[in-house]
Amino acid sequence: QKEVEQDPGPLSVPEGAIVSLNCTYSNSAFQYFMWYRQYSRKGPELLMYTYSSGNKEDGRFTAQVDKSSKYISLFIRDSQPSDSATYLCAFFTGGGNKLTFGTGTQLKVEL
C-alpha cells in the first residue's frame, strides 16, 4: 500500500466552481499536512499547512484534515483560470527532514 494516494486527474471545472482535491494516507506518523501548487515548468509553492484535524481557511482556499480517517482535502472556492495547476499534498512526521508528497492532481479551470 502506498503511503499517500492522490487521484492524478485531470480534473476540469468551469470558472467559478468549487473544487475539492483529496489525499488519503496510511502512515499514522504523519502529523503535519501541506498543500502545494505547481504550475507547469515551475517548482511547487506552498499554499497552506495545518497541524490539527479540522478546517483552516485562507481566502478562497480551505484545508481540511481528518486524522481519524487519514484523509485530507483542499477546497477552492470561486475557482479561476489562474488556479489551473497541479496540486500536491505533502506530509511530515515531525521527525527527520523529508516531506512525503502525493503524485499530484492536475486541475484545469475553464472559462
Next chain:
Amino acid sequence: ETGVTQSPTHLIKTRGQQVTLRCSSQSGHNTVSWYQQALGQGPQFIFQYYREEENGRGNFPPRFSGLQFPNYSSELNVNALELDDSALYLCASSLLLAEYTGELFFGEGSRLTVL
C-alpha cells in the same frame, strides 16, 4: 519568484555519464533540500544539506551525492547515470526545520533526460 535559481534548466546525458546540478539558495536561508520528481509523480526526497553538512538522506543510492558551499549554494552530483534517473530535479531553500510549516522555497528545477 522564490529567489532560488537552478542550473542548467535542461540537459541530456547518456547512460553511464555523470551530471552536476547547481542551486543557489534564497538570501537568509541556510538549508538546501534536493528532490527528484519523475514524470507524473510527486517529488521524492534525495537529501538535505545544512551548514555544509549532509543532514538526512532519502532512499537513494550513494551515486547520488551533494555539496553545500559556505554561501549555502549547493550541488547535486549523480554518477553512472541510469535511464530511471530521467526526472525533474528540484532544489528547495529554507531555514532548518522548515518542514513543520512547509516553508520550503523551490526553484524551477533542472530537467534531466538520460538516453
